[in-house]
Amino acid sequence: MNAITSRRSLLQAGGAMLVAFQIGLRPRDAAAWTDKAVAADEVAAFLSIDAQGAVTVFIGKVDMGTGVRTGFMQIAAEELDVPMARIRVVEGDTALTPDQGPTYGSLSIQNGGVALRAACATARRELLTMAADRLGAPVGSLQVTEGAVSGGGRSVTYADLVGGRAFTLKVDANAPIKPPEARRIVGRTVPRVDIPDKVFGRFQYVHDFRLPGMLHGRPVRPPAMGSTAEAVDEASIRDIPGVVRVIHQGAFVGVVAETEWAAIRAAQQLRVRWSDWAGLPDQARIWAHVRATPVAQVQVTLDRGNPAGAIQGAARRVAATYDFAIHSHASMGPSCAVAEFRDGRLTTWSASQATHNLRKQLGMMLGMNIEQVRCIYMEGAGCYGRNGHEDAAADAALLARAVGRPVRVQWMRQDEHGWDPKGPPHLVDLRAGLDAQGNIVGWEADAFIPKGAGGNVDLTAAELGGLPRENQIHPGNIIHNLALPYAFPSIKTTCHRLDTTPFRPSWIRTPGRMQNTYANEAFLDECAAAAGADPVEYRLRVMPADDPRGREVLERVARLANWQTRPSPQRDRTGDILRGRGVTYVKYELVRTYVAAVAEVEVNRRTGDIRVTRFFCAHDCGQMINPDGVKSQVEGNIIHTLSRTLKEELTYDRSTVTSRDWGSYQVITFPEVPEMVIELIDRPAERPWGAGEPAAAIVPSAVTNAIFDATGARLRSVPFTAAKMRAALQGA
Amino acid sequence: MTETVAMMVNGRAATVTVDDPQMPLLYALRNDLGLTGPHYGCGLSQCGACTVHVDGNAVRSCQMPVADAAGKTILTLEGLGTAERPHPLQAAFIAEQAVQCGYCANGMIMESAAFLAKTPRPTEAQVRDALVNNICRCGTHPRVVAAVMRASRG
Ligand code: FES
Ligand code: FES
Numbered sequence: 094m095n096a097i098t099s100r101r102s103l104l105q106a107g108g109a110m111l112v113a114f115q116i117g118l119r120p121r122d123a124a125a126w127t128d129k130a131v132a133a134d135e136v137a138a139f140l141s142i143d144a145q146g147a148v149t150v151f152i153g154k155v156d157m158g159t160g161v162r163t164g165f166m167q168i169a170a171e172e173l174d175v176p177m178a179r180i181r182v183v184e185g186d187t188a189l190t191p192d193q194g195p196t197y198g199s200l201s202i203q204n205g206g207v208a209l210r211a212a213c214a215t216a217r218r219e220l221l222t223m224a225a226d227r228l229g230a231p232v233g234s235l236q237v238t239e240g241a242v243s244g245g246g247r248s249v250t251y252a253d254l255v256g257g258r259a260f261t262l263k264v265d266a267n268a269p270i271k272p273p274e275a276r277r278i279v280g281r282t283v284p285r286v287d288i289p290d291k292v293f294g295r296f297q298y299v300h301d302f303r304l305p306g307m308l309h310g311r312p313v314r315p316p317a318m319g320s321t322a323e324a325v326d327e328a329s330i331r332d333i334p335g336v337v338r339v340i341h342q343g344a345f346v347g348v349v350a351e352t353e354w355a356a357i358r359a360a361q362q363l364r365v366r367w368s369d370w371a372g373l374p375d376q377a378r379i380w381a382h383v384r385a386t387p388v389a390q391v392q393v394t395l396d397r398g399n400p401a402g403a404i405q406g407a408a409r410r411v412a413a414t415y416d417f418a419i420h421s422h423a424s425m426g427p428s429c430a431v432a433e434f435r436d437g438r439l440t441t442w443s444a445s446q447a448t449h450n451l452r453k454q455l456g457m458m459l460g461m462n463i464e465q466v467r468c469i470y471m472e473g474a475g476c477y478g479r480n481g482h483e484d485a486a487a488d489a490a491l492l493a494r495a496v497g498r499p500v501r502v503q504w505m506r507q508d509e510h511g512w513d514p515k516g517p518p519h520l521v522d523l524r525a526g527l528d529a530q531g532n533i534v535g536w537e538a539d540a541f542i543p544k545g546a547g548g549n550v551d552l553t554a555a556e557l558g559g560l561p562r563e564n565q566i567h568p569g570n571i572i573h574n575l576a577l578p579y580a581f582p583s584i585k586t587t588c589h590r591l592d593t594t595p596f597r598p599s600w601i602r603t604p605g606r607m608q609n610t611y612a613n614e615a616f617l618d619e620c621a622a623a624a625g626a627d628p629v630e631y632r633l634r635v636m637p638a639d640d641p642r643g644r645e646v647l648e649r650v651a652r653l654a655n656w657q658t659r660p661s662p663q664r665d666r667t668g669d670i671l672r673g674r675g676v677t678y679v680k681y682e683l684v685r686t687y688v689a690a691v692a693e694v695e696v697n698r699r700t701g702d703i704r705v706t707r708f709f710c711a712h713d714c715g716q717m718i719n720p721d722g723v724k725s726q727v728e729g730n731i732i733h734t735l736s737r738t739l740k741e742e743l744t745y746d747r748s749t750v751t752s753r754d755w756g757s758y759q760v761i762t763f764p765e766v767p768e769m770v771i772e773l774i775d776r777p778a779e780r781p782w783g784a785g786e787p788a789a790a791i792v793p794s795a796v797t798n799a800i801f802d803a804t805g806a807r808l809r810s811v812p813f814t815a816a817k818m819r820a821a822l823q824g825a
Numbered sequence: 826m827t828e829t830v831a832m833m834v835n836g837r838a839a840t841v842t843v844d845d846p847q848m849p850l851l852y853a854l855r856n857d858l859g860l861t862g863p864h865y866g867c868g869l870s871q872c873g874a875c876t877v878h879v880d881g882n883a884v885r886s887c888q889m890p891v892a893d894a895a896g897k898t899i900l901t902l903e904g905l906g907t908a909e910r911p912h913p914l915q916a917a918f919i920a921e922q923a924v925q926c927g928y929c930a931n932g933m934i935m936e937s938a939a940f941l942a943k944t945p946r947p948t949e950a951q952v953r954d955a956l957v958n959n960i961c962r963c964g965t966h967p968r969v970v971a972a973v974m975r976a977s978r979g
Binding site: 291729 | 826843849867869871902903906907922925927929930934952953956961964965966968
């Protein structure tokens with residue numbers, strides 16, 4: 094029995110660090126940075142149990158306001174049979190947590206949680222084996238209650254068995270997990286552990302984190318995105334008390350001051366001579382620009398039969414182009430980070446969704462060995478992809494290195510809207526051929542989207558400062574869901590991966606899957622209308638026979654919305670307000686979470702105002718860990734994406750972003766949020782899939798389909814503004 | 826050049842000494858008084874994240890010069906209630922799980938508290954209108970409305 098090491102130093106190091114981190118002190122010594130196991134195949138990477146029986150979960154996936162931390166606690170509590178209150182979670186700390194990849198792609202539970210579950214199940218099996226030994230009772234006869242194992246009339250606690258010592262055990266992915274009927278914590282709604290602190294003002298966000306001796310920094314961004322700072326006039330801020338330093342390297346300019354307000358004033362007031370630059374495309378001609386951009390790579394994501402020939406010979410042909418605007422993450426809290434250099438080592442605190450990657454990027458930018466860099470996650474404002482958190486960490490690191498003291502950087506609102514990476518412009522051409530009965534005989538889709546996938550989005554400070562960086566673009570896996578889950582006899586879906594895109598791209602909630610689903614599902618609606626078919630019935634016609642879960646979400650949402658079977662558009666065009674409903678379906682990435690939705694809209698024929706009045710959603714993500722947590726994610730997906738669909742659009746001139754506040758980058762407001770009816774399908778015996786993104790995929794198409802049903806006019810350009818609606822009504 | 830501003834904050838006398846009396850109250854609360862319930866979201870009175878009560882009214886602390894707070898009574902989220910003695914809205918936000926990241930929650934609760942003080946029995950539509958200038962990016966809107974309605978029922 095040597096699955097538990099008695100090297101006290103291991104846990105001591107980890108334990109000391111945790112305490113140090115929690116009360117905001119520095120890591121104690123060099124050893125503490127690397128002693129704890131972080132390899133993702135080690136149980137100790139995920140789990141420790143201290144001498145009091147308290148369980149610490151170490152997880153590479155981070156919460157970001159989704160509530161997934163509570164889900165991880167449920168998983169550990171369930172598999173180990175310990176109360177939730179005895180568990181705490183350490184997230185995204187490169188010195189302490191396994192590298193489980195960035196927190197994106199709706200994979201936190203699906204991958205991160207499943208890995209944790211395996212680690213806990215492995216640990217439990219080990220603990221039971223040890224207990225059987227100790228109690229002289231067979232494993233099969235043992236019971237576990239609140240971290241105590243009993244059998245043969247005696248009991249022993251986890252703390253007695255392993256307390257304070259680290260597991261030295263490989264994770265066994267096949268260790269038996271609790272069967273659905275034995276679960277008492279997983280699969281039930283559990284209140285989120287973070288909410289009380291958040292409503293009492295006690296929660297510590299990264300924005301609230303302070304270190305002794307800490308200074309405040311602000312970046313001073315170029316007024317034109319590609320210009321460089323030719324001269325910086327330090328005298329221009331001499332009258333501001335508390336300014337410590339101006340940092341200038343290429344186009345990277347920053348100020349550091351004793352107080353936050355002094356840093357803000359200095360950043361505003363600093364006079365810099367910037368070079369001219371006007372390299373952005375003309376926004377009015379953005380789609381022509383996209384079409385003219387050189388293609389770096391052509392990817393065919395689905396190729397079956399001969400769709401070109403089928404369309405050519407079809408009784409009826411349909412074609413349309415859909416576009417989706419450039420978006421900002423527009424996080425509620427501007428990006429923030431604290432950086433400290435100490436004894437040649439760098440520590441950053443930020444809300445990064447990918448601390449292990451950030452560590453490599455910072456090491457590269459600063460010419461440091463990554464062993465000398467530690468990145469710690471602290472929660473920030475909700476983040477729906479790779480926003481500016483990593484960039485703020487890079488800003489803070491450059492400033493902290495220059496002044497030799499810890500520096501906190503928080504971006505101003507215009508920095509966030511102006512300089513966060515953007516969801517790139519997305520353009521899709523579609524063609525279909527229908528036979529005499531209206532059935533689709535051929536389907537072709539061509540998406541024009543930037544190259545690249547997931548990966549490291551270059552740090553702004555490195556770009557501006559001319560410092561080492563990967564120099565690649567990474568918009569996320571935006572090719573997904575251009576291929577469709579339907580049984581068309583012939584189909585070809587092609588992604589034309591563009592060599593460049595106007596703004597530094599990154600993934601924003603449901604990247605590509607949402608835009609592609611929007612184009613596909615709206616165009617499918619056009620085909621249904623051409624065929625004179627009911628949109629639900631038309632989809633069920635092409636639902637593969639071997640995909641009953643897909644059929645079920647569609648049928649359920651139709652029932653939920655009291656769907657009346659008839660073709661679109663509806664025929665009543667009297668009165669100023671026209672009403673309609675639209676349906677959409679997605680099978681996420683064609684392999685996981687199923688979602689179907691019905692949107693109901695009202696369109697004011699005179700003003701073009703669009704109101705989404707009700708939104709119905711049926712959602713199947715397999716096993717649910719925390720059903721109310723899933724519901725909250727689905728609600729968030731729908732509302733966030735309605736905002737993107739109806740209102741959001743980055744604006745820019747030839748030099749820079751011009752939508753740099755909430756007035757010029759408008760988002761959904763309370764009166765615009767529809768009534769929502771959500772049906773979650775629980776499948777406790779299935780594996781859990783993601784819920785943080787899939788429901789976003791169905792929103793824009795559900796809305797445009799409903800608008801078409803109401804008005805007979807088809808909107809094919811997001812955002813669906815009143816002006817576009819009026820123009821479409823004139824054309825209809 | 827420094828100026829000292831005295832005010833009542835969460836029921837206690839507080840003073841802050843500042844270089845610039847035009848500094849927004851938000852920074853005095855967060856950095857000088859350690860009250861990090863109110864957040865910086867925009868600094869432009871557009872989002873609500875920084876909301877506090879000044880003499881009972883919901884005010885955007887990001888745009889109020891600290892000098893203007895002299896002699897005033899300030900209430901922040903920390904002073905509204907505690908885990909032991911929660912304000913009905915705080916209890917309702919927990920009951921409805923009306924928080925995701927929670928960066929907006931300060932503004933949602935403080936704005937709603939001032940609203941309910943004047944409109945104790947609102948309709949849902951009135952609640953939505955009262956919160957029209959409070960942004961949430963995570964999409965907690967229906968839960969926030971449900972929480973305010975729950976609190977209004979007492
Ligand atoms: S920070 Fe004050 S309203 Fe946005
Ligand atoms: S909960 Fe995240 S902004 Fe509202």
